[in-house]
Amino acid sequence: MVAIAAQNIQMSFMSGTTETKVLKGIDLAIPSGQIRLMMGPSGSGKTTLLSILAGILTPTAGQVQLLGQEITTLSRKELTGFRRDHIGFIFQSFNLFPALTALENIELALQLKGYKGPGNKEQAFDLLKQVGLGDRANNLPADLSGGQKQRVAIARALAGEPELIMADEPTAALDSATGHDVIELMQYLAKNKGCTVLIITHDPRITDAADEITYLEDGILAKQSSLVSGFH
Amino acid sequence: MVSLARKNLLKDLPRFLVAQAGIMFAVSLVTIQTGILKGFTRSTTLLIDSSAADIWVASENIVNFELTEPFPYVQVQRAQQIEGVALAEALTIGSGRWYSDGKLTTLRVFGFDPNGQLFRPGKVSDTAIKALNAPYSALIDRTNQRSFRIDGVGDMARIRQLPVMVVGFARDTQSLVSSKFVFTSLVNANAYISSGFSSGLTCQLGNGDITCVNAYQRDEDTGNAEVVDPESLNSDSPVTYILVKAAPGEDVQLLKQRIESSLSGTKTFTKNELINTTQSYWQNRTGIGFILGLGAIVGVLVGMVVVAQILYTSVSENLREFGTLKAMGASDWDIYSVILEQSLWMAVLGYLPGLLLCWSVGTWTAATQGIVVLITPISAVGVFGITVVMCVGSAVFAIQKVTRVDPGIVFKA
Ligand SMILES: Nc1ncnc2c1ncn2[C@@H]1O[C@H](COP(=O)(O)OP(=O)(O)OP(=O)(O)O)[C@@H](O)[C@H]1O
Ligand SMILES: [Mg+2]
Numbered sequence: 342m343v344a345i346a347a348q349n350i351q352m353s354f355m356s357g358t359t360e361t362k363v364l365k366g367i368d369l370a371i372p373s374g375q376i377r378l379m380m381g382p383s384g385s386g387k388t389t390l391l392s393i394l395a396g397i398l399t400p401t402a403g404q405v406q407l408l409g410q411e412i413t414t415l416s417r418k419e420l421t422g423f424r425r426d427h428i429g430f431i432f433q434s435f436n437l438f439p440a441l442t443a444l445e446n447i448e449l450a451l452q453l454k455g456y457k458g459p460g461n462k463e464q465a466f467d468l469l470k471q472v473g474l475g476d477r478a479n480n481l482p483a484d485l486s487g488g489q490k491q492r493v494a495i496a497r498a499l500a501g502e503p504e505l506i507m508a509d510e511p512t513a514a515l516d517s518a519t520g521h522d523v524i525e526l527m528q529y530l531a532k533n534k535g536c537t538v539l540i541i542t543h544d545p546r547i548t549d550a551a552d553e554i555t556y557l558e559d560g561i562l563a564k565q566s567s568l569v570s571g572f573h
Numbered sequence: 574m575v576s577l578a579r580k581n582l583l584k585d586l587p588r589f590l591v592a593q594a595g596i597m598f599a600v601s602l603v604t605i606q607t608g609i610l611k612g613f614t615r616s617t618t619l620l621i622d623s624s625a626a627d628i629w630v631a632s633e634n635i636v637n638f639e640l641t642e643p644f645p646y647v648q649v650q651r652a653q654q655i656e657g658v659a660l661a662e663a664l665t666i667g668s669g670r671w672y673s674d675g676k677l678t679t680l681r682v683f684g685f686d687p688n689g690q691l692f693r694p695g696k697v698s699d700t701a702i703k704a705l706n707a708p709y710s711a712l713i714d715r716t717n718q719r720s721f722r723i724d725g726v727g728d729m730a731r732i733r734q735l736p737v738m739v740v741g742f743a744r745d746t747q748s749l750v751s752s753k754f755v756f757t758s759l760v761n762a763n764a765y766i767s768s769g770f771s772s773g774l775t776c777q778l779g780n781g782d783i784t785c786v787n788a789y790q791r792d793e794d795t796g797n798a799e800v801v802d803p804e805s806l807n808s809d810s811p812v813t814y815i816l817v818k819a820a821p822g823e824d825v826q827l828l829k830q831r832i833e834s835s836l837s838g839t840k841t842f843t844k845n846e847l848i849n850t851t852q853s854y855w856q857n858r859t860g861i862g863f864i865l866g867l868g869a870i871v872g873v874l875v876g877m878v879v880v881a882q883i884l885y886t887s888v889s890e891n892l893r894e895f896g897t898l899k900a901m902g903a904s905d906w907d908i909y910s911v912i913l914e915q916s917l918w919m920a921v922l923g924y925l926p927g928l929l930l931c932w933s934v935g936t937w938t939a940a941t942q943g944i945v946v947l948i949t950p951i952s953a954v955g956v957f958g959i960t961v962v963m964c965v966g967s968a969v970f971a972i973q974k975v976t977r978v979d980p981g982i983v984f985k986a
Contacts, residue, residue, distance in 0.1 A: 388984045397900060397980050418904070425902020432983055436897040440580035448575045453903050509984050 342409070344505060344537035345371040345394060350403035352389055363389050364400070365560040371553075373504075376531060376538040378548060381557035387541045388509055390557065394539065395428055395507050396420040408504055425454055429498030429536075431508035431527075435490045437482040443469060443493045444478040447500050454501035468496040472526060488519035495527055499534065506531060506538040517546055524550045578914035581891060592883040596923025597930060599876025599963070604931040604956050605946055606868035610861070612945030616749045617855050618848040619695060620683070623745070626662075626691040626816035627825050629847045630832055633840045637854040638847060639666060639681065639751055643811035648836050650808070652815045655835050657828045660818035662689040663759055665811065667766030668752060671737075673722040673730035679752040680721075680732065682711075684762020684812075691816035694743040694756040701741025705758045708802045710740040712756040714747040716943040721753060733768040736800060747943065750855060763810050764803035815839075873963050880919055881967035884912060888971040892978055899980035912971050920964035924957055 352364035363386040371377045381387050392398035394405055396412050397420075405412050408427060412420060437446050447465035456464065469478055472492040482490055491511060498506055511527070512520030524540075524547040531538045540551070548554060556563035582589055615622075621629070621638060630652060635641035643665070652661035665684040670677055685692040687705040694702075694712060704710055711732075713721055721730065721739075728739050732755070747754050757765070806812075815836075819828050829841040842850065856862035888895065898908055928948070935946030 392981050392984060395900075421899070421902050421904055423902075424900065425904075428902070430897075430900055430983070432897075436893060436983055438577060438580075438894055438897075440584040441575060441577065445575045445580070449577060450901060452575060453898070453901055453907060 342373045343370045343406075344373040344375070344408055345369065345377075345539060346406045347394060348404050350390065350393055350405070351401045352386070352393065352398070353401050363560055364393075367403070367557075367560075367562055369394075369555070369562070371537060371539060373537050374532075374535055375552045376528060376540070376550060378551035378554045379539065379541045379557055380543065380545075380548075380554060383543075385557045386560050387557050391507055391509055391539065391541055395430070396424060426501075427503050428505045428507060429500070429503040431491070431494050431498050431506065431511045433510040433513045435482070435487075435494050435514070437490055437493055437497070439482050442479045442481055443474060443485065443489075446482070446493055447497050450497045450500040456501065465496075465500070468499055469493070471499075471530060472496045486519075487515050488523060491515060491523050492526065495523070495530065499530060499536075502534065504536060506536045508538070508540045510541055510543065512542065512544050512547060517544070520544060521546060576914065577894075578911045579918060581887060581894075581911075582915050582918055588883070592879060592919060593923050593926070595879035596876055596919055596960070596964070597927040599872045599879065600924050600927025600956060600960055601930045601934070602872030602875065603869045603959060604928060604948060604952075605934065606865045606872065607952055607956065608931065608935060608946035608948050609944065610856075610865040611949070611952060612947035613749050613861065613865075614852045614855055615947060616747065616945060617751075618851050619746055619748065620692075621844060621847050621851070623693050623695050624691060624816060624844065625693070625818065626844065627819045628817040628829055628832065629842045629844070630815035630817060630836065630839050631813070631842065631847075633838050635840055635850075638851040639748070641666075641813060643813050644838065645808060646806050646810040646812050647808035648839070649812060649815050651836060652817060652832065655828075655832055657820050657823040657831065658817055659820040659823075660689075660691060660816075662686050662691045662816045663806075663812040664692050664814040664816055665759060665762050665766070666813040667762060669732050669755075669765055669768075671721055671730060671732055671753065671755070676722060678720050680755050681752040682732070682755045682757060682762050682765050684757055684759040684766075687758050689816075691818055694754075695746035696744040697741060701743075704740035705756070705761070707738075707740070709736050709738060709761060709764075709800070710757065711737050711761065712741045712743050713739055714754050715742045715744050716747050717753040718742070732765045735765055735768050737765075749944065750859075759812075760803045760805050763806055766811075817841075873959060876923075876960070876963045877967040880916060880964045881970045883919070884916060884968055884971035885974060887915065888912065888974050892975075893982055895975050895978045896980050896982035899978060900983045905976070908975055909972055912968050912975065913965060916964040916968040917961065920957075920960045923964075924960045927960075928953060928956070 347367055347369040350364050350367040353360050353362045367390060379387055389398065393400045412423060415423065438449065441449060444465050447468050448461050451461045451465060466478060469475055472495055474489060474492055477485060477489060485493065512523055515523060527538065528550045618638060632642035632644055646663060649661055649663045652658055667682050669680050669682055671680045683694065687702050697712060701712055705712065713723060723730065723739050726739060726741060730737050743756060817832065819825055825843060832841050833839055895908060931946060931948060935948060938944045938946055
């Protein structure tokens with residue numbers, strides 16, 4: 342089954358009177374359970390494509406299906422609901438809530454996804470333990486290292502067991518060793534939980550975590566995605 | 574439940590405290606202004622309130638409780654004969670000047686029957702009331718003790734030319750818009766009111782012009798000269814009100830009509846009617862209700878500006894957080910509720926100390942200034958309602974801002 346599919350995605354931005362075509366017809370199909378890396382030079386449109394695939398940005402043309410559901414026809418409200426129910430996000434700059442502890446950050450995500458009640462705390466704590474931060478539950482983000490913050494963010498993205506994980510340069514703010522650990526953790530948990538993962542990255546050192554790599558260049562996909570061999 | 578609203582509010586504690594101080598002062602301003610208005614209007618009718626009369630009979634030209642015309646005492650005797658009247662007692666109101674230690678104070682004297690049942694000057698002991706049967710004795714309101722320069726019971730002073738001995742103190746009588754109240758018997762009051770009321774006009778015709786000299790008698794201290802006891806009332810003596818107690822089972826409205834038709838030139842009021850007439854006179858005919866209301870509105874506006882500013886800044890500083898919430902699938906309502914919850918916290922945490930402040934200020938002004946800041950349970954609830962509306966209303970600006978947040982912001986490094 343294809344978890345993330347897109348046909349002929351086009352995106353243009355108007356700046357003043359000049360129109361910039363950022364995406365020029367993208368076709369994509371990511372099978373369920375796959376970890377897909379998307380790479381490409383800066384400004385090639387990776388983040389724009391991810392935003393479209395996540396239903397945050399509406400493309401100028403083209404269709405997107407997530408988990409078999411056509412999303413380009415959904416209303417803004419329906420898209421929000423779809424994200425809440427099916428997508429976990431991981432960001433380059435973590436975007437944790439600075440006033441909340443590590444544990445509360447995850448609890449809030451669970452709350453948002455409709456999990457109520459006293460079980461939330463345990464569930465959040467369980468996720469924290471899965472990312473190896475059981476002993477940092479009551480730390481505020483400011484008191485965590487970059488790698489720890491991103492691990493909290495991973496736990497938060499996994500809250501509510503979404504089928505899809507989308508990450509935009511999750512290792513860019515981390516040194517390479519830490520970045521590698523974080524990606525390995527993502528890989529392990531995603532495989533464990535059967536999530537389909539799309540990761541945008543610049544980082545060539547994490548390519549060994551991917552099932553397949555897509556290259557985006559100047560708004561179009563490079564002719565061939567490379568299937569990473571030697572995985573497992 | 575994890576509350577992002579509360580945590581974000583408390584994240585910057587100093588700023589939060591400054592905001593709460595702002596709300597607290599806004600709440601206090603509203604409470605004190607309305608409290609003064611309430612205390613002030615209520616003070617104008619305290620004496621009506623403490624009376625046991627069912628019906629107040631006044632001149633048909635009455636404007637408010639203290640502004641009316643007298644009628645002859647014989648009307649009281651006539652009222653007693655009307656069917657359905659169980660009791661009819663006279664109340665007379667006049668003005669005068671109080672001399673004590675050579676200092677002058679204007680006063681309002683109330684004469685009533687110390688052996689009657691229908692008039693009672695606020696909170697006062699029965700023995701003090703009975704003591705008014707003595708000639709030239711009077712009660713004063715506690716809060717006027719200093720103005721009247723009275724140290725205690727038994728002190729002597731002078732009203733116009735006549736002596737007066739303070740035989741007791743009353744509480745909760747004084748109107749804030751009137752001269753200082755003095756309570757005495759009908760006969761004493763009659764003497765005080767008519768004392769020293771002589772003036773003479775002497776005119777001379779010369780060279781085709783009339784020159785007139787108007788000579789008033791001064792309130793000379795009669796010193797040790799013999800003072801005669803006050804004369805008892807005759808049928809022409811002026812009285813201001815007839816206080817009527819209806820016979821048991823009597824329809825008050827019907828009795829009112831019967832009294833008005835029997836006693837020409839009179840107008841009748843139930844207790845509440847006279848209270849309402851008097852209070853609305855002071856609230857509307859004078860600008861005081863408007864002025865104090867304006868103060869309360871300014872308070873609300875100040876509060877709104879403070880809350881709006883804090884919420885708006887908080888949202889502006891946390892745009893990325895709101896973007897993250899949106900990306901994570903938070904509905905508009907989820908996001909509004911964060912801001913609304915913040916505004917409610919601000920309302921509650923500004924209201925409670927604000928009310929406490931007013932209550933302390935009110936206790937202090939009542940004790941030292943004689944100004945009552947009346948905070949009733951209803952007005953406390955009302956001010957809380959205003960505070961909530963104020964805070965939630967000013968959340969609108971912040972909500973406006975957050976509605977426009979693009980969740981795409983989360984991908985910007
Ligand atoms: N909202 C926007 N308005 C106008 N232009 C935009 C907007 N968003 C992106 N662009 C433009 O689209 C192009 C692609 O941007 P995008 O962020 O998708 O690139 P990227 O591949 O993610 O780059 P990087 O690797 O640096 O993150 C850029 O030229 C950018 O200036
Ligand atoms: Mg990018």
